[in-house]
Amino acid sequence: MTDCLNAVINARLQGRDGLYSLAIENGRFGAITSQSAELKALHNQLDAAGNLVTPAFVEPHIHLDAAMTAGEPRWNQSGTLFEGIECWGERKATLTRDDVIGRAEQTLRLFAAHGIQYVRTHVDVTDPQLTALQAMLEVKERVSGYVDLQIVAFPQEGIWSFRNGRELMEEAVRLGADVVGGIPHFEHTRDDGVASVRWLVELAQRHDLLVDVHCDEIDDPGSRFLEVLAAEALKLDYGSRVTASHTCAMGSYNDAYCSRLFRLLKMSGLRFLCMPTESLHLQGRFDGYPKRRGLTRVPELLDAGLKVAFGQDSIRDPWYPMGNGNMLRTLDSGLHACHMLGMNWIDRSLELITDNGAAALHLQQYGIAEGLPARCVVLQGQTPYEVLLNQRPVVASVRDGQILVQRAAEDPMAALNNTLVSV
Ligand code: FE2
Secondary structure (H helix, E strand, O other), X not given: OOOOOOEEEEEEOOOOOOEEEEEEEOOEEEEEEEEOOOOOOOOOEEEOOOOEEEEOEEEEEEOOOOOOOOOOOOOOOOOOHHHHHHHHHHHHOOOOHHHHHHHHHXXXXXXXXXXXXXXXXXXXXXXXXXXXXXXHHHHHHHOOOOOEEEEEEEOOOOOOOOOOHHHHHHHHHHHOOOEEEEOHHHOOOHHHHHHHHHHHHHHHHHOOOEEEEEEOOOOOOOOOHHHHHHHHHHHOOOHHHEEEEEOHHHHOOOHHHHHHHHHHHHHHOOEXXXXXXXXXXXXXXXXXXXXXXXXXXXXXXXXXXOEEEEOOEOOOEOOEOOOOOOHHHHHHHHHHHOOOOOHHHHHHHHHHOOHHHHHHOOOOOOOOOOXXXXXXXXXXXXXXXXXXXXXXXXXXXXXXXXXXXXXXXXXXXXXXXXXXXXX
């Protein structure tokens, strides 16, 4: 454990010109003051060296119970969501507490190294023993020094369509899950999907919990559970606590339906999570050419004033064999896939891995402002554009005034010059 910092100096902040000093007192931000010139670091000060400083990154949607299991017991060769669920069903039968804890912590350390300090993980509760859930509740305590972990009771094989599905969800809530999940597009019938959404929102409200539903993760334009989720959230005035994850089918809806749908979405205030690398990989699998991207309507949702964040979804699991924990890679992929490389989008893009993720997680103490916990990352670049160009890892991650991560800044041109032999 290092000494507590008393300031981050020479910091650039989004939306503000010039350099700033961020005072830190007892692990919280103090005064944020403009600097007239670059400062030399004193004892217990972190020098941001003119780089952008943002709130710590948020990973709003990951499956830690399945992380690092790609190829076990077999590879998902078709690359479909449904073969992934089959492979996972086989691997799930061999889960143990130590197995889950080991892989989850390995993944969270990887995340921490990339400046992530807030994580929401889905945990499969379609398991009569609830092995993964019980292990993840332990993980939450074990990692609390470097990450805030929210746990979603996630019914991977359905609530209505899995034996004792409702009882398992209720038991997961009783054991300590923070968020109620769902998967209506995987239930056996549309009616079952609708019933599951109404039931799970009511369950969450009864226990004062958040909601995060895997919603319409399919290219089927007839998959319309999002409207059910939004209508329920609106009816119960619960929208800011309800997240719709994926909503891939929105990429296949017709515009007339979407115009009606967006009216409801704006009224409901739902949060949205898009997992670009995962959906690019899993969706479009039943298309010939042209192939759909299988992503929700990210810029349109943002233009409508709704909160949208990006997540990784998987790290080397039966659904997606890649992933390295770097949210800048996910952000870069999402901006490409969503046609968001206009500078207006690039300038505000970091909100997709910071503030909007915090909104989905319903975090009440997030951001860089006096009085908030001193949690931030120092990026490599002075602007979001520079940060995205090279996607270099954070040079520092600060949590409650303590340095969690610190590495030397990379100079990509110097590295290049050292590599080129005879050019
Ligand atoms: Fe997911």
